[in-house]
Amino acid sequence: MGLEEDALEYHRRDPPGKLEIATTKPTNTQRDLSLAYSPGVAGPCREIDADPTDAFDYTSKGNLVAVVSDGSATLGLGDIGPLASKPVMEGKGVLFKRFADVDVFDLEVDAEDPAEMISVVEALEPTFGGVNLEDIAAPACFTVEEALKESLSIPVFHDDQHGTAIISGAALLNAADIVAKDLADLDVVFSGAGASAIATARFFESLGVPQEGITMVDSGGIVTEDRAAAGDVNEYKAEFASDRPAGDLADAMAGADVFVGLSVGGIVDRGMVASMAADPIVFPMANPDPEIDYAAATEAGEGTTIVATGRSDYPNQVNNVLGFPFIFRGALDARARTINEEMKVAAAEALAALAREDVPDAVVSAYGGEPIQFGPEYVIPKPLDPRVLFEVAPAVARAAIESGAARQSPDLDTYVESLEARLGKSREMMRVVLNKAKSDPQRVVLAEGNDDAMVRAAYQLVDRGIAEPILVGDREWIRASADRLGLSFEPTVVDLEDEDVERYADRLYELRKRKGVTRKEARELLADGDYLASVMVETGDADAMLTGATNHYPSALRPPLEVIGTAPDTDYAAGVYMLTFRNRVIFVADATVNPDPDADVLTEITCHTAEIARRFNVDPRAALLSYSDFGSVDDEHTHAPREAARRLRDDPAVDIPVDGEMQADTALLRDALTGTYDFADLDDPANVLIFPSLEAGNIAYKLLQNLAGAGAVGPMLAGMDRPVHVIQRGDDVEDIVNLAGVAVVDAQQEG
The missing domain is CATH 3.40.50.10950 (Rossmann fold)
Structure with a gap:
């Protein structure tokens, strides 16, 4: 099947669409339901009635964004109306959730009059923590955004305008630095004078490009003061009317330092790029076909030519997903009233700074495995780089606080930790150790x-x-x-x-x-x-x-x-993995060292693994696993875990709950454990799982990692006299750094 057929199948596969509503609290019992709805729900209602800001504490408002569109300028499809635009708006919701854990309701509004659109969104303000305007044609998009920013007390952001502006602005900061040009001296030419172009030109001014250095070209040629005076351009284009002579795009590009294309494909040729100043910066961002092909632009420029497009198959993709999820994340967490210019500039500067950092292996692998390094072919981060969340959201939150747009001030020293928790339990747990x-x-x-x-x-x-x-x-x-x-x-x-x-x-x-x-x-x-x-x-x-x-x-x-050898009073080392799930963390051993452990080995391994759990601030509860529950099977394979569990229970020096032998479901499910085996020393599910053989442990952790989506940290080598960790061949730099952090904590405790 072709791409379109694949996309149709993707969207209609049951359940249709790309989003669903999921509960975030238990709903398993009558009491759960009475807390979720009547009569318990009356409590938070009364609190919010007394203090409306309590809505952020008792409801999802603080993490809920409205993606609003009338479908009048949908991607490259044009005016297809609100209903046909719904797959795009759902897709926007997917990106919000995937990259920044922001929840979305998509609202496709059938309103041809901007005043009607404004009225609808204003009426819905109590529901949302922010509004993302999407695919609304110019000039209505300016009218709608300006009115809503004035009337609403939550952030309003038209991504088609400001997303492109912020991402291309980050690229401009780094590109100008690479070619040693000062923003204040740049001659910038825009092809296109729609919403994106005007917003980007305004944003470049915020970064330091003077308005007199900006030339805008629309379908009628250079936007000049004479055209503005004659009423040939609207008020938004007139803002960038130039005092230069009339001319076309080729005239405007001659001698320019920067070209920004937000128009249509194929309208720039090699000669036009060659006519630019030495070391030109060329951003042909029309999609799917840029104003000039990446390779042609790179080859045509004199000296170092830096090219950025909107396409993922070329270097330097100006992709709005680098902006809006993280900008809203920071704005929501600061409970900002607006997304102001200071917050946008902070986002661009954070992106520019991140591009100068060493790129994680996971990102390199996702983009073909070739080295990625700051320079002409890498001036903005890749969209799949998870670090964007940790750099942009805090920068935006800080700017919201410093500019007075924030209602609350999150502790920026610990804010990154809360963001890491949104991307998975592994990051949250590793942050404790690091x-x-x-x-x-x-x-x-x-x-x-x-x-x-x-x-x-x-x-x-x-x-x-x-x-x-x-x-x-x-x-x-x-x-x-x-x-x-x-x-x-x-x-x-x-x-x-x-x-x-x-x-x-x-x-x-x-x-x-x-x-x-x-x-x-x-x-x-x-x-x-x-x-x-x-x-x-x-x-x-x-x-x-x-x-x-x-x-x-x-x-x-x-x-x-x-x-180095093993520690005193220790005869056996063991390999331990920390496996993280959405709401659970478990430590499994032995997965790398001891093939067929007896009771002596299992006893030591249990104690070692419990100590590792404590390093992650986890109170250990250990289960010795088998295919038998407390003697239900009595053969040579069940004796070792049973005996190890007995020794551990009887040893007064062992200060953790431990029991076994038991099956995995007994160890992990509260009802299976306490409902059937009320004599067990464990009264909560185990979080330290000791396997009866290396074979079982190795198979189990890999199954959990690959089928259940568990995050894996390890193997952590336990039982050595001094901290030693042996990574797996093929582990990436992040794995090495994480295990080095574990080793440091080991050494701290020994010191």
């Missing part, structure tokens, strides 16, 4: 320093204040890698050729000489960064280590086991 790590960064040695991912991880650890990384590898290669990746830091490196390495060889020989290792062999073993890093930790020259990026797990684990 905040602990930042309070007292420790020295973490990265054993495989001759790897770009490790160099990038080291940069992030320094930049975010999580750890003091030490890279083991070739110093010159690592420094060259940092330069090539555009990472502005001076990495700390231990090179095999350093004099200190002989001291480490002596120590390794002392530790392993009765295991058949000669002095010469000890020196040779240090060529393996895992041995060198292990000795550094063992001697106290580093506080923790990470490895595994380029080696198989067993191979990477062997050196730290031989050199």
Whole structure:
């Protein structure tokens, strides 16, 4: 099937459309329903009647946006009316929810008169925390937005105007910096004089481009003062009337620094770009066909030519999804009365700054796997970059507070944490650990320093204040890698050729000489960064280590086991994963180390895993899993978890609820546990699951990750004498940084 047939099937698949309403509170019992509706609902009604601002506390108003359209300028379809525009408005709701966890009601209004549209939206103000106007034709869109901004006390934002303005503004900030041009000196030409063009021109002024530096061209040619005086252009175009001579688009572009296309495809040729000033900035943003093709524009310009379009198949996509979800997120969380110019500028500046940061592996992978680095082909972040939420929303909220538009002031120091929770429990839980790590960064040695991912991880650890990384590898290669990746830091490196390495060889020989290792062999073993890093930790020259990026797990684990070993009174290490779901977190072990654990191993693993749970501020409740419930099956496979559970229950030093053996549903479902086995030591579902074999644990965590959508953090290596973590081959930089944060917290507790 072609794209259109696929899209039709996508939209009509049961249930039709793309949005539904879901409950956010329990509705399982009669009491639940009496709280949700009558008689309990009268309580919040009375509170809101007494104080209308309480609606933000007792209803969904504070996270609900109206996407409003009359369908008069729908995407590239034109005036198709309100009903036909509904799939687009539902799609807008999907983007709000997907990128910023903002809920949406789409409202398609059958109103040809702007006054009627204004009246409808004004009447609905009590329902919403904000209004996103969409696909309303000019000049009515100006009239509607201006009237609603004046009359409503909630944010009103016409995305077709301001979304393009903000995203292209961010691109302009970085593009001008790359080609070393001052915004105040730019000669900017606009092709098109509709809502988007006028809003973008106004926004460029807010960024520092003087109005006299802006030339606007419509279908009648350059918008001049003579045309404005003759009444040939409307009041909005007249705002940008130029005192230059009449002419067409080619005349306007000659010598210009910047071209902004918000008109129709194919109206700019190579010669017109070639006529621009050296190092031109070209933004042909007509969709689906830009005013000039990306490659043609890039080749035609003199010097460094920076090109941005609205298309996803070219670099530098000016995509409004980089703006509206996050702008509304920040505005809603500050309970802003409006989205003012200060908030828009803050959004653009935050986007521009983010484009200069190292790009996460997940984003690189989503866009084909080729390196993405700040420069002419990357001046604005990618739409799928999750960091946009954490940069733009706080910037907007801060600007709302500082400009006086906010009704409340969220704690900006903790605001990012609440935003991360909206994107998943994993981020929320990792933030707990990373905040602990930042309070007292420790020295973490990265054993495989001759790897770009490790160099990038080291940069992030320094930049975010999580750890003091030490890279083991070739110093010159690592420094060259940092330069090539555009990472502005001076990495700390231990090179095999350093004099200190002989001291480490002596120590390794002392530790392993009765295991058949000669002095010469000890020196040779240090060529393996895992041995060198292990000795550094063992001697106290580093506080923790990470490895595994380029080696198989067993191979990477062997050196730290031989050199550092397990903790006192501990015989077994174990691999633990934290699995996160929407409203639940569980820790599973062992998934990486012990193939066939007996009762001794299971007992230790349970204690180790409980300690890891506590590092994430989770009170552990442990279940020893099996295919048997408390002796319902009695064979050789059920004895080990049963005996381990008995030992743990009988040990006064064990201060956590623990029981078993039990089946997984018994461990996880309250009714299955307390309703049937009221004698069990667990009175709440378990959050620490100990599997009877590595095979079972490994299979289970991967099934949960891939079929149930669990977020996975790990494997975290428990039971070692000093903090050691072995990542999985193929883990990305974020995984490495997260495990380094766990290692820092481990080291803090040992220190």
